[in-house]
Amino acid sequence: MQVIKFPERAEWTFILARPSMDTRSLEQTVSNILEGVKKDGDEAVMRYSLMFDKVSLESLEVPPQHVEEAHSAVSAELKAAIAVAKANIEKFHLSQMQPELKVETMPGVNCWRRSVGIQNVGLYIPGGTAPLFSTLLMLAVPARLAGCRQIVLCSPPDTMGRLHPAILYAASLTGVHRIFRVGGVQAIAAMAYGTGSIPRVNKIFGPGNQYVMCAKQLIQKEGIAIDLPAGPSELAVYADESANPAFVASDLLSQAEHGVDSQVLLVSCSEFLLDRVLEEVNRQLEGLPRKQISKRALENSKMILVKNPEEAMDLLNQYAGEHLILACSDAQAMSERVVNAGSVFIGHYSPESAGDYASGTNHTLPTSGYAASYSGVSADSFVKKITFQKLSQTGLAAIAETVQIMAEAEGLQAHANAVKIRMGNSTS
Amino acid sequence: MQVIKFPERAEWTFILARPSMDTRSLEQTVSNILEGVKKDGDEAVMRYSLMFDKVSLESLEVPPQHVEEAHSAVSAELKAAIAVAKANIEKFHLSQMQPELKVETMPGVNCWRRSVGIQNVGLYIPGGTAPLFSTLLMLAVPARLAGCRQIVLCSPPDTMGRLHPAILYAASLTGVHRIFRVGGVQAIAAMAYGTGSIPRVNKIFGPGNQYVMCAKQLIQKEGIAIDLPAGPSELAVYADESANPAFVASDLLSQAEHGVDSQVLLVSCSEFLLDRVLEEVNRQLEGLPRKQISKRALENSKMILVKNPEEAMDLLNQYAGEHLILACSDAQAMSERVVNAGSVFIGHYSPESAGDYASGTNHTLPTSGYAASYSGVSADSFVKKITFQKLSQTGLAAIAETVQIMAEAEGLQAHANAVKIRMGNSTS
Numbered sequence: 001m002q003v004i005k006f007p008e009r010a011e012w013t014f015i016l017a018r019p020s021m022d023t024r025s026l027e028q029t030v031s032n033i034l035e036g037v038k039k040d041g042d043e044a045v046m047r048y049s050l051m052f053d054k055v056s057l058e059s060l061e062v063p064p065q066h067v068e069e070a071h072s073a074v075s076a077e078l079k080a081a082i083a084v085a086k087a088n089i090e091k092f093h094l095s096q097m098q099p100e101l102k103v104e105t106m107p108g109v110n111c112w113r114r115s116v117g118i119q120n121v122g123l124y125i126p127g128g129t130a131p132l133f134s135t136l137l138m139l140a141v142p143a144r145l146a147g148c149r150q151i152v153l154c155s156p157p158d159t160m161g162r163l164h165p166a167i168l169y170a171a172s173l174t175g176v177h178r179i180f181r182v183g184g185v186q187a188i189a190a191m192a193y194g195t196g197s198i199p200r201v202n203k204i205f206g207p208g209n210q211y212v213m214c215a216k217q218l219i220q221k222e223g224i225a226i227d228l229p230a231g232p233s234e235l236a237v238y239a240d241e242s243a244n245p246a247f248v249a250s251d252l253l254s255q256a257e258h259g260v261d262s263q264v265l266l267v268s269c270s271e272f273l274l275d276r277v278l279e280e281v282n283r284q285l286e287g288l289p290r291k292q293i294s295k296r297a298l299e300n301s302k303m304i305l306v307k308n309p310e311e312a313m314d315l316l317n318q319y320a321g322e323h324l325i326l327a328c329s330d331a332q333a334m335s336e337r338v339v340n341a342g343s344v345f346i347g348h349y350s351p352e353s354a355g356d357y358a359s360g361t362n363h364t365l366p367t368s369g370y371a372a373s374y375s376g377v378s379a380d381s382f383v384k385k386i387t388f389q390k391l392s393q394t395g396l397a398a399i400a401e402t403v404q405i406m407a408e409a410e411g412l413q414a415h416a417n418a419v420k421i422r423m424g425n426s427t428s
Numbered sequence: 429m430q431v432i433k434f435p436e437r438a439e440w441t442f443i444l445a446r447p448s449m450d451t452r453s454l455e456q457t458v459s460n461i462l463e464g465v466k467k468d469g470d471e472a473v474m475r476y477s478l479m480f481d482k483v484s485l486e487s488l489e490v491p492p493q494h495v496e497e498a499h500s501a502v503s504a505e506l507k508a509a510i511a512v513a514k515a516n517i518e519k520f521h522l523s524q525m526q527p528e529l530k531v532e533t534m535p536g537v538n539c540w541r542r543s544v545g546i547q548n549v550g551l552y553i554p555g556g557t558a559p560l561f562s563t564l565l566m567l568a569v570p571a572r573l574a575g576c577r578q579i580v581l582c583s584p585p586d587t588m589g590r591l592h593p594a595i596l597y598a599a600s601l602t603g604v605h606r607i608f609r610v611g612g613v614q615a616i617a618a619m620a621y622g623t624g625s626i627p628r629v630n631k632i633f634g635p636g637n638q639y640v641m642c643a644k645q646l647i648q649k650e651g652i653a654i655d656l657p658a659g660p661s662e663l664a665v666y667a668d669e670s671a672n673p674a675f676v677a678s679d680l681l682s683q684a685e686h687g688v689d690s691q692v693l694l695v696s697c698s699e700f701l702l703d704r705v706l707e708e709v710n711r712q713l714e715g716l717p718r719k720q721i722s723k724r725a726l727e728n729s730k731m732i733l734v735k736n737p738e739e740a741m742d743l744l745n746q747y748a749g750e751h752l753i754l755a756c757s758d759a760q761a762m763s764e765r766v767v768n769a770g771s772v773f774i775g776h777y778s779p780e781s782a783g784d785y786a787s788g789t790n791h792t793l794p795t796s797g798y799a800a801s802y803s804g805v806s807a808d809s810f811v812k813k814i815t816f817q818k819l820s821q822t823g824l825a826a827i828a829e830t831v832q833i834m835a836e837a838e839g840l841q842a843h844a845n846a847v848k849i850r851m852g853n854s855t856s
Binding site for chain 1: 508509512516519524526531539545547559560562594645648653657684716717718722760763766767768770773776777778780783785786787794796798800806808811812813814817824829830831833834835839843849850
């Protein structure tokens with residue numbers, strides 16, 4: 001980790017910059033696959049699955065038998081853990097569901113807003129070394145609460161055409177309606193355009209490699225909504241001398257093991273603490289199976305020594321990190337000054353892993369500084385909020401003049417007429 | 429208007445398709461302007477303003493004197509109308525502000541979510557024939573309620589460097605912090621990248637021509653959030669024989685006058701009603717100042733005769749219109765079956781113009797079928813919802829095993845360690 005002491009504010013932008021991700025070089029490759037699936041449907045999906053995932057499939061949908069087998073393959077211990085996580089995620093996301101709230105803005109003018117589940121949603125769960133069933137919980141649980149009519153899952157199979165049992169078990173438990181063993185750009189394309197087997201969806205959620213991210217960006221331009229612009233995962237920690245250096249080091253390492261492009265940031269006013277954490281990082285690193293990945297991620301990572309907690313908070317707000325741990329004695333007070341962050345972990349016993357898996361908050365969060373303008377995934381992400389209004393004749397009379405004057409000032413006579421004609425004083 | 433009788437469901441997709449908008453041909457032009465502003469800042473903004481808006485500016489910010497003059501230039505009548513609209517918009521959007529709601533998902537595991545205003549937001553209001561001060565109210569009012577720290581407005585000036593007084597008055601009244609007389613792609617670029625005069629913002633809102641829309645799409649790929657993907661305005665009406673044909677016709681015409689690319693759709697089970705409305709449309713059209721625009725918009729527009737109200741609702745949900753008027757006797761019951769729409773107007777005295785100006789709902793809504801996955805602008809659009817969690821030692825102990833089992837099943841040992849080490853049973 002780089003150690004930076006007392007940087008000037010003018011240098012912050014440079015220090016806090018994320019490694020830039022330019023997907024333009026991928027756009028042609030990704031566009032070709034999108035076009036292929038748009039044109040040839042299932043046939044193209046199978047062709048690309050053979051090409052990229054080395055799997056020859058006779059059907060894209062996961063056979064029900066695989067799902068049944070997954071129920072036996074997952075250990076009782078893991079099932080119990082998933083049950084706890086699911087219950088907490090449900091509880092927290094349920095609190096985000098907004099009831100209809102009718103507002104009578106003037107007598108006879110009633111306005112309200114109703115949250116309606118997006119009818120068809122697509123979830124993408126990457127394959128690779130780690131079966132991310134936790135991400136599936138984070139997406140499928142709020143999708144169900146939101147009342148989405150059809151939840152579709154795509155995830156790349158192994159060369160035998162199998163998904164990991166934990167993925168299948170979690171999908172079945174959370175009520176995913178259709179499960180397809182398809183990965184990569186071809187999965188995003190299939191859900192965006194629809195194929196013979198895979199239904200077209202209105203919004204696509206979930207992480208993926210740079211090809212998948214690029215595909216999500218491109219289909220967004222064609223009117224399919226996506227959850228969030230994506231970037232490498234990241235963690236910022238603020239720690240004072242009340243922090244346990246071993247705890248802080250374990251948090252930095254839990255982030256660093258995600259991938260070589262992960263980034264961690266440790267901010268403190270105590271050089272003593274920074275030194276202790278650095279020692280601990282090096283010590284704990286040795287015992288980790290994903291040591292090589294973590295080492296490379298730590299090369300992009302920084303320890304920053306600042307003058308005081310106020311400066312630390314300014315810097316952290318400018319960073320707008322995906323995760324922010326406040327490991328300090330006045331963590332609660334500090335948390336009230338956070339304006340840019342995806343998810344905040346308060347105090348010495350709130351590690352990021354708690355939120356990654358089981359506390360109940362969502363772990364699909366804005367990276368790369370997007371936290372300055374985007375929220376993480378929540379129940380909101382799975383609904384549209386439709387506004388309604390009902391005016392009585394009296395209600396319309398109460399705002400008729402206002403509407404007419406404004407419409408005429410904007411030069412929109414027909415807008416004024418729609419009110420006048422109802423008030424019985426049409427000019428036409 | 430085209431009249432289509434009893435179309436088969438298989439034909440709906442074709443009938444309901446929006447005129448396609450391909451901005452790819454504009455991308456090169458727009459990219460060049462974006463690059464120019466990124467590189468040369470204010471100098472480029474002034475150069476493009478001279479080129480496209482034929483205005484030579486010595487400063488980009490509107491002089492305070494112009495704002496003062498606007499207060500005298502706007503009539504007392506219009507001021508009163510704006511005051512009524514603003515109060516209703518405030519009342520409705522205030523109801524959307526969510527309080528923090530703490531959930532203890534397990535004993536000692538506290539999770540909550542706080543809405544924090546996006547720090548810097550940019551509003552774009554187009555120039556042209558109609559001064560859209562109503563759109564400014566729709567954007568600036570919720571931005572203020574949300575607590576955005578800096579609200580920036582860009583709008584193109586006339587050749588004398590002046591903005592319309594009603595725009596300046598509305599900006600001043602709603603508490604916009606900085607007003608710039610800059611329009612087009614150069615305005616979007618300036619707010620996205622920042623220049624010497626114009627601050628960089630985190631999210632850009634507001635309508636515009638196809639160049640502006642294309643610019644918003646492109647800067648979105650660079651991490652600046654935008655309100656909504658945009659398309660031409662549109663209205664769908666469902667009417668039965670209880671509807672007044674003159675009212676319905678006035679609604680169709682109020683939409684048609686927006687622009688030649690506007691689209692209106694009238695769905696009914698009564699051929700008698702469709703005939704009466706068509707007569708009324710032709711009659712009322714004659715008296716309208718924007719008759720030529722409306723005529724062309726009506727050429728893209730359709731009357732659809734369907735078998736029964738159920739089929740009507742299915743068709744309207746598939747259309748996913750920006751605005752939906754239910755002009756029928758059981759409008760309230762029909763409204764409960766709406767799953768895709770931007771904003772719904774219930775009954776015979778709820779014209780779209782009411783919501784366009786003054787009832788309190790927002791008029792920045794998803795077009796082009798985006799209502800299937802996007803919500804209109806609301807207080808939500810101006811905040812990030814940050815999640816927080818605070819676990820006590822007991823709380824962490826309660827989920828420790830769950831986190832460890834899940835992390836290990838995902839092959840993420842360092843995630844498990846962050847919990848183990850806090851529980852005093854670190855393996856490292």
